Amino acid sequence: MEWIIGGNHMLISLENIYKIYKRGDTAVHALDGVTLQIENGEFVAIVGPSGSGKSTMMNILGCLDTPSDGTYIFEDKDISKLNDDQLAVIRNRHIGFVFQSFNLLPKLDAVENVELPLTYAGKKGPARRDRAVEMLNAVGLGNRIHHKPSELSGGQQQRVAIARALSTDPPIILADEPTGNLDTKSGREIMEILKELHLSGKTIILITHDISVANQAERNVHIQDGKIVNDVKVVG
Template sequence: MEKLVDIRKVYKIYNPGENEVRALDGVTLGIDHGEFIAIVGHSGSGKSTLMNMLGCLDTPSEGSYFLDGEDVSTLSDDELSEIRNKEIGFVFQGFNLIPSLDAIENVELPLIYRGLSKDERRRLATEALERVGLGNRLRHRPMQMSGGQQQRVAIARAIAAKPPVILADEPTGNLDSKSGKDVMRILNELWHEGRTVILITHDNEIANSARRIVKIIDGKIVSDVINDKVPESPARLANHTL
C-alpha cells in the first residue's frame, strides 16, 4: 500500500545565502495509513516548520511532498486550501475557536466550505461533539467552557468531516494534567478506530503516547523508532491480516 505521507529530501530555507537558515535540512519521512506518530523536538528544532509542511500550510524550498499519492509541494494556495479542508483535521494548542459562536457552530464552520447542507452539517457536528463527550455543551460558547472542554470542541471540529489525517500541534500545551490526559485518550481512541494521528510536541512524556516517535534537531530527523510500550492499534492489525 502506498504511504499516506511521503516527504522526500525536503528543505525549507529562509534568507538564502550567507545568513541562510535551514529550518528543514533534507528531511525524508514516510507515514503509513493508520499510524500514530509523534514528532518531538525543542523550540527551534524545525518541528513547527515540519508541521506546517505536513499540514499543507507551507511548501518546500526544495524536495517533494506526496499526500495520499498526490504531489502537494507544487500546488497553488487555493489547491492547498482544498486539500487541507478535505484531508486534514487540525488541533492547535490555542484552540482557535471563534468566541461569538457556540460549540456546534464552531464545529460546523469548516463544513460549510465542503458544500454540505445545513442539516448534514448539523448532524456531523452533533455526532462529533457527542463523540468527545460534549453532547450537553452544544450551545455553550468558548468562554462558558473550561480549557479542556474548548480543546475537545477543537477536536470535534477536526474530526467532524472524517478526514484521514488528524494533525495535533501541542494539543495539551495549554491544559492542566487531567484535561491533557482526556485529550490524549481521545486521540488514542481515534487512532484505534483507524485514523492517522500526527502529534507535534516538545514533551517526551506526551510523545510516549504514540506508537512511533520521530525526533528532530536543527531541521534534521535524528531518530525514528517504534515505541514498543504502545501496542499496535486493532485497526492496523486488522489491515495487516487482510
C-alpha cells in the same frame, strides 16, 4: 480531486525536504534535508525542543506551507507542485487540525464552531447541524453545544476543536501541541481521545516538545536543528 484513502500503504513521503527562511542577509534552514515516510493508520509523534523545526514540519505536512526544495508525496500526488487552491482542497478534505491554542471563534458557540468546516465543504443546514452535534457527543460535550468558548474549560475547548477537526471525517488528524495549554488531567483525557481515534483507523500526527506525550504514540520522530536525529518505535 477525489482520493481514496484506506489500507496499510504509504500515505506521506517527504524526500530531502528543505525549508529556508531569509532573515536579513542570513539564510535560516528550518528544515535541512528531511526524509520521512508515514503509513496510513500510523500514530506518529514528531518531537523536539523549541526551534527544532517541528512547527515548520507540521506546516508542510499539513499543506499550510510548501518546501523550499525537496518532494512531498501525499497519496501518490506531488504536493510540492500544487497551487494554493489545490492545497486548500487537500487541507479541507483530508486533514483535521487540532492546535495548542484551540483556534475557536469566540463569538460562536460550540456547535457553530464545529459547523465551520462543514460550511466550507458546502454541507447544508440541517445535515450540517446534525453532524456537528454528533461530533460533540462523540467527544463528550453533548450537553455543552450552545456554550461559547469563554464558558468552557481549556479541556472542553480542546474537545470542541477535536470535534471540529473530525466533522468532515478526514483520514488524518494533525495535532500541534494539543495538550500544551491544559492541566494534567485534561491533557490525559485529550490523549485518550486521540488514541481512540487512532484505533478507529485515523492516521494521527502529533507535534510535541513533551517526551511523555510523545511516548503515547506508536512511533517517535525526533527532530533537532531541522534534521531528523532519531526515528523509533515506542515500546510498551
